[in-house]
Amino acid sequence: MADLTELDRKVLWHPFTQMSEWEPLVIASGDGNYLVDTEGRRYLDGVSSLWCNLHGHRHPRLDRALRNQLDRIAHATFLGLTHEPGIQLAGRLVEVAPAGLTRVFYSDSGSTAVEIALKQSFQYWQQKGQPGKQRFLRLSEAYHGDTLGAVGVGGIELFHRIFGPLLVRSVEVPSPAGTDGAASLAQLERHLRSSASELAALVVEPLIQGAAGMLVHPDGFLAQAADLCRRHSVHLIVDEVATGFGRTGTLFACEQERVSPDFLCLAKGISGGYLPLAATLTTEEVYGAFLGKRSELKQFFHGHTYTANPLACAVGLESLALLREATLANARAQIPLMAAALDRLRSMHGVREVRQRGLMAGIEVEPRAGRYLGAEICDRARAHGVILRPLGDVIVWLPPLSVTPDDLVLLESATRAALTEAHG
Numbered sequence: 191m192a193d194l195t196e197l198d199r200k201v202l203w204h205p206f207t208q209m210s211e212w213e214p215l216v217i218a219s220g221d222g223n224y225l226v227d228t229e230g231r232r233y234l235d236g237v238s239s240l241w242c243n244l245h246g247h248r249h250p251r252l253d254r255a256l257r258n259q260l261d262r263i264a265h266a267t268f269l270g271l272t273h274e275p276g277i278q279l280a281g282r283l284v285e286v287a288p289a290g291l292t293r294v295f296y297s298d299s300g301s302t303a304v305e306i307a308l309k310q311s312f313q314y315w316q317q318k319g320q321p322g323k324q325r326f327l328r329l330s331e332a333y334h335g336d337t338l339g340a341v342g343v344g345g346i347e348l349f350h351r352i353f354g355p356l357l358v359r360s361v362e363v364p365s366p367a368g369t370d371g372a373a374s375l376a377q378l379e380r381h382l383r384s385s386a387s388e389l390a391a392l393v394v395e396p397l398i399q400g401a402a403g404m405l406v407h408p409d410g411f412l413a414q415a416a417d418l419c420r421r422h423s424v425h426l427i428v429d430e431v432a433t434g435f436g437r438t439g440t441l442f443a444c445e446q447e448r449v450s451p452d453f454l455c456l457a458k459g460i461s462g463g464y465l466p467l468a469a470t471l472t473t474e475e476v477y478g479a480f481l482g483k484r485s486e487l488k489q490f491f492h493g494h495t496y497t498a499n500p501l502a503c504a505v506g507l508e509s510l511a512l513l514r515e516a517t518l519a520n521a522r523a524q525i526p527l528m529a530a531a532l533d534r535l536r537s538m539h540g541v542r543e544v545r546q547r548g549l550m551a552g553i554e555v556e557p558r559a560g561r562y563l564g565a566e567i568c569d570r571a572r573a574h575g576v577i578l579r580p581l582g583d584v585i586v587w588l589p590p591l592s593v594t595p596d597d598l599v600l601l602e603s604a605t606r607a608a609l610t611e612a613h614g
């Protein structure tokens with residue numbers, strides 16, 4: 191263990207981490223909703239291994255699906271070839287996705303799923319004789335990933351400001367979070383009225399902006415924004431990288447507002463949290479604009495080496511089946527229990543606000559000058575058996591969808607203890 195920690199410090203550079211203050215915690219295994227470190231200590235995976243685990247770790251059905259696929263082939267390119275798990279999963283995604291989304295373009299992360307939607311929307315307009323439609327609308331505080339295209343439609347100062355000179359600039363619409371949405375919709379409509387001929391698409395996280403700190407949108411915002419986009423012939427790109435696959439209580443968040451976007455970006459939970467996989471779904475209308483003779487060069491020139499990795503697709507197929515058979519129903523049953531737990535923390539000293547949508551929640555603490563309280567509270571929660579990760583001053587609760595009532599009791603008690611200690 192000491193050797194591993196030492197080697198980590200010597201050779202590694204971890205994401206979103208100030209390495210000079212990094213304290214390695216080496217995970218040795220997973221067991222259902224728990225992570226186990228090299229000392230044998232168990233921790234509830236309170237952030238679903240960065241929001242992607244649905245059914246817990248080492249689920250027998252997912253493990254079996256993966257092993258079965260390993261007996262066939264681990265990887266074959268999707269550029270010019272195809273394979274059964276890639277075809278079957280795409281078929282299932284089209285069946286369960288909002289109506290009208292009939293084409294699946296695979297990639298391997300949430301960021302690439304968004305990049306692909308941006309590029310497809312842009313190229314669509316170029317090929318449909320509207321080359322002026324080149325810009326994207328996005329919400330303030332938006333987060334759509336860390337590759338440059340995705341950062342270009344991001345609005346989180348802390349992560350994105352420094353890269354400003356490198357980016358394709360987008361047009362900001364104020365987030366409707368914490369309001370009735372009217373001002374945001376009015377601003378969106380103004381942009382659409384004045385500049386639809388220059389706008390390719392609006393990009394949104396539906397119902398809740400996760401990385402911004404779990405900012406909840408008012409009901410009806412998504413449906414009204416979708417309607418405005420449709421009326422002004424501007425694409426709607428819905429980024430369900432975080433909200434997809436049951437996280438908000440329905441398979442996809444946009445179902446709750448009966449919205450069928452032009453593009454749906456999926457990643458994270460698509461493989462149950464096992465392997466990197468993503469998909470960008472779109473319509474026959476968009477797909478059709480890329481058809482023609484080879485010599486016309488209308489095809490979509492984009493692809494990644496591990497696009498549609500067969501292991502990831504095989505586990506994704508099984509994960510989707512399991513989600514619809516059991517895990518989604520479990521998640522729905524736990525949502526009110528999580529709400530009750532959050533409610534009990536709401537009145538604690540130092541808690542500014544709690545916000546929740548489905549099994550996604552944030553506990554915002556009062557900031558303290560000179561202290562990274564969110565990080566401090568999450569560090570303290572480890573000693574009480576829960577892995578948490580903050581977003582600034584917001585403590586995120588995002589357990590696997592297979593979370594149990596007992597797990598929620600632990601999540602609440604560990605958070606309570608950590609909050610008390612931090613404010614002591």
Ligand SMILES: Cc1ncc(COP(=O)(O)O)c(C=O)c1O
Pocket residue numbers: 241298299300301302304333334335336395400401429430431432433457458
């Ligand atoms: C809404 C949203 N979009 C995109 C991403 C980027 O996904 P990835 O980290 O897989 O690139 C995230 C990651 O948290 C996200 O929450």
